[in-house]
Amino acid sequence: MKLNVQGRPAYAYTGGKRFDAALPVVVFIHGALHDHSVWTLLARYFAHHGRGVLAVDLPGHGRSEGPALGDVETLGDWINALLDAAGVTGDGAVALVGHSMGSLIALEAAARRPARVARLAMVGTAWPMKVSDALLSTSRERPRAAMAMVNAFSHATTAGKPSYPGPGAWLHGGNLALMERMQDGYNERGNLxxxxxxxxxxxxxxxxxxxxxxxxxxxxxxxxxxxxxxxxPKAAKPLAEWLGARVQTLPAGHSLMTEAPEGMLNALKAALG
Structure with a gap:
């Protein structure tokens, strides 16, 4: 689904069904160097079980035109502008789900329009979400090497069971390929x-x-x-306390959607009600 958001083309995957703003809406927000595809199966499930789904590509990622926006606050405003562009109105109409960087964006978007948000789910989250000086330097000077490091740190298993998105899928290779594609697609503008x-x-x-x-x-x-x-998980304790949030912990690493697909679906079903 293509939308005009803040004057630029933006894309959101709707889970294989036409988006209906009259339904309870779920917005999925990806993390660093990812796009909407990390949510594909979850988005399809909720789209076929009574939800209007928007799995977004953030500006400068995937099919959404750049430039990439420079801070969480601006990205939170962008998410709300996307919901406005999609015709989502009314109070308590939206659930926001974000992974990693996307979890911070979901938090900020919800805080900027709390009346419109019914539920917030923060996946693979922490605060502060600090990046080591060494990794920041490597991402700037040798981004391919940094991607390999992050890819290794993001997975706790060789293969999730059942494999995502199907038997025989290579989690490490698939994630690395997605990161490389996002980086290469932004090369003319900078280091994404x-x-x-x-x-x-x-x-x-x-x-x-x-x-x-x-x-x-x-x-x-x-x-x-x-x-x-x-x-x-210990780095998420401040968020849990401030939000009064329930915490679900799955047997996985940072890439929960691919390493624990069934557990992730069940956790989201419980979180979204």
């Missing part, structure tokens, strides 16, 4: 990998955003990987 890392690293607004959502009574859920080396 370093850009996305800086978006995570510089975000300071989580305490205020969480306080706004807690005061508004927005129900929040954290879905974490027990073996996550990128955003360890």
């Amino acid at each position: 990998f370093e850009h996305d890392f800086l978006v995570c690293d510089r975000y300071q607004g989580a305490p205020d955003a969480a306080a706004k959502l807690a005061a508004a009574g927005v129900r929040a859920e954290l879905i974490l990987g027990a073996k996550d080396a990128m955003t360890p």
Whole structure:
């Protein structure tokens, strides 16, 4: 589904069904150097079970025109502008689901329009989401080497069971190929990998955003990987406390959607009600 958001073309995958803004809406927001495809099977499930689904490509990623936006706050505004462009109106109409960088964007988008949000699910999250100086430097100077490092850190298993998206899928190879495609597609504008890392690293607004959502009574859920080396579960404790969130922990690393697809689906079904 193509939309005009803040004057530029934007894309959202609708799960194989025509988007209907009159249904309860779920927005899926990807992380660094990813696009909507990380949500494909989850998006299809909810689209075929009574939800209007928007699995977005953030600006500069996938099919959404750049430039990439420079901070979580601006990206939160973009998510709300996308919902406006899709015709989503009314209070309590939206659930926001974000992974890693996308979890911070979901948090900020919800805090900026809390009346419209019914549920928030933060997947593979942490705050602060700091990136080490060494990894930031490598992402700037040798992005291919940094991608290989992050890909290794993001997986705790050789192959998820059942394999995502089907038997025989190569999780490590598929994720690395997606990261390389996002990076190559942005080369004329700059280094998307370093850009996305800086978006995570510089975000300071989580305490205020969480306080706004807690005061508004927005129900929040954290879905974490027990073996996550990128955003360890202990690093999400402040968010859980501020939001009054329920925490679900799955036997996976940072790439929960591919390493634990059934567990992830069940966790989201519980989180979204």
